[in-house]
Amino acid sequence: MARRGNAMSRLSRNHQLLCDLLSLPTAPFAESAVVAYVRAFCEARGLEATPDAAGNLLVHLRQGRRRVARPVCITAHLDHPGFVASAMGRGGRLTAYWRGGVPPEYFVGRAVRFAVDGRWVRGRIRSIRTVIRNGQRRVDTALLLGVARPVPVGAVGMWDFGDPVIRGTRIYARACDDLAGAAAMLCCLDTLVTLEHPCEAYFLFTRAEEVGFIGAIAAARARTIPRRCVVVAMETSSERPHARMGDGPILRVGDRASAFTPAATAYCHRIARGLQRADRGFVFQRKLMDGGTCESSAYCTLGYEATGLCIALGNYHNVNARRRTLGPEYVDLRDFDNVVKWFVELARAPHPYTGRDEALEEQLAELERTYAALLAATSEVGRSGVAMTRGRRPTGRGSAAPSRSARRRAHA
C-alpha cells in the first residue's frame, strides 16, 4: 500500500522496507497483517520466525562459526493504538473497540479507515463510550457512521491518514510507533543475511504493547527469549526537549517506571562508541526517556537483563498536542538508519555481553592505580605510617593503600 512515486523510486532498500511496514494496518491484539509480513520476509531469506503461545514471533539468527555465550535479543512491538471492528449495523453504522492511549477529546468527528480485504473502508466517529481504567478516563468503544461497505468483526481501524510520505529527512505515517522499530529489526536482519556477517542474535516481535506490553509479559513468562540473552527493546518515543529528532537514536538508561540493567545499557553504549570511532555519520544520544513506560521495564522486572533504544517520535500516538488535533506520526530517517547500524553491530557482537561493565571497571582500576600512592601519602593514616603494612587489616580508621583484594575486585 506504500505510495510509489518519483521520491519512492529513489528510496534505499531499507527505506523501502520501512515504507512497506508503515503502510500496514495494525492495532493491539490485531497485528496479523504485520505478522504475515514478518513471516514472509523471513521465509524469503531462509529464516525461521517461530511464534510462541502468545503469537509473538522469535527469529534466531546464527551465521558462520560464531558462538556467543550471551547474545543480544532485539525486540520491538507490532501494534499501534487503533480500532478493532466489533459489530456492523444497518445504514452504515459500525461499532469498534478502541485500544491504546489517546485522550477521549480527540475522537468525535474524526475519520477512521478500516482495512477490509486489502482496501480501506472509511467512516466517521459519531460518539464514544468511555470507561475509567487505572484512574483515567479512556475510550472503550466508538460508534462510526457513513461506513459504505460491510466491515467484518475483527477488522483493524486506523486514523484516516495517507500512506507514508517522505519530506526532507522525515517520514510521516499513520503509525511509526512501533512499526519503525520492527522495520529497523528487519533491515538489520536483511543486512546481516545479505553481507553474511558471522553473528548470533535473537529478534523478537511482540504483540499488544499499547495496552500494557501484554505480548512482552507473556514472552518473558514463557521464556520465549532464552535466559542467557541480553534484551534490547526498541521503541519510538515521544520527542523531548533534551532528546531531539535527528540528533541520533537514543540509548535509554530508563523510562518512567524504572532504570534498566546498568551493564546492558553500558554494553549498548560501548558498541555505539565503537561505531562512532569507525563511522563519522553515526551519532547517538544517551538519555533518561521518562515520558512513558516501555517493554524494557517489564523484561527487567521479570528476570531479564535488559535495556532500551529508541528514536524520537513526532505526534506521539498521532496526537499533535500543540494544535489540539490528530496527525500522522513522524520520525527522522537519519535516526532510523543509525539505529539499523547499531542493531547490526549489537548482533555481530565484536565484544560480546558479559553482564559487567568492563570499560568502567577498567577506568576505575586505572584511576586507583594512578592515585593510590598520592592518596596514601596524603592521608592522615598514611603520613603517620599506621596500617601501611601489606596484609594488615585496618583498625577502624580506614586503610591507606588499596588492599590487594580491592585491586583484584577492580580488575575482575
Ligand SMILES: [Zn+2]
Ligand atoms: Zn510503542
